[in-house]
Amino acid sequence: MPDPDDTDLAILRVVRANAALSTAAVGRAVGLSQAATWRRLDRLRKAGILAGRELALDLEALGFGVTVFLGVKLAAKARVSLEDFERAVSAIPEVRRVDHVLGRYDYRLRVVARDIADFERVFRRRILALPGMGEVEANVMLSERRLPGPL
């Protein structure tokens, strides 16, 4: 499959900004017909560049108002495999992301809770009980901003 050309990038910029646009509207924005736009979108999908749609759930509107980022260092002595840790952490409902990272920490977790009291419960009963837990560092999220990113 050929790499995306400038027209493809223009299409990606449009759909990234407005995922609810029809192919005809995207075509109008980049100066292509509906059919041609569809063919390009189809190619981008098949190339794995457009990896599918997602529905953004507003967890705050559902009562989960607290988001905490945790940096986790596995205990040096503990002979816990990364797979075991990942399996255990993935079983905690409040954990929304598990990033395996290189640096001061081994994992970065994104955790949600209804409020601080709820977070304390999750932290004490679930997070601290994870196999191989070493150091933990926490950052409470105040606000977030998503940016379009490169392209």
Added chain:
Amino acid sequence: MPDPDDTDLAILRVVRANAALSTAAVGRAVGLSQAATWRRLDRLRKAGILAGRELALDLEALGFGVTVFLGVKLAAKARVSLEDFERAVSAIPEVRRVDHVLGRYDYRLRVVARDIADFERVFRRRILALPGMGEVEANVMLSERRLPGPL
């Protein structure tokens, strides 16, 4: 607006798992007609719980293979407003997320680059040049896992 009931939660669980499903298919999964499902989805959208669809771009497939998380502490002396910092950091194309946090750092950034050499360029010329930059800590992402989260 009334809070979501059990049926709403069932619908949210279904669409969260598969955002590409038609309202008719969602209805089948929860035992409702197409129209009833659509009306509930519409209500959830208007309540802000379903906050809109997004197209997932696979940046790796586009050649951005490196993701780095940065923890940033603003310099104590610098009299830089948070707004100034946020404006400047938001202007860097490679920055995909800016999270204002409480804890050891003031901000957590998610940055993408084509490769490590590209990241070094962004880091030296853009990140280190941000107004008010104090300490920085970096974590290179090895792998990530998104989880459904609570509900």
Added chain:
DNA sequence: CTTGAAAAGAACTGCCT
């Protein structure tokens, strides 16, 4: 690549229980 069109499917509306 374009236009035009047809068929299928999904989204939306109104009416009735």
Added chain:
DNA sequence: AGGCAGTTCTTTTCAAG
């Protein structure tokens, strides 16, 4: 609320220039 039926819009595919 929920179901049914119908309308409208989009997607998807095709033929022809």
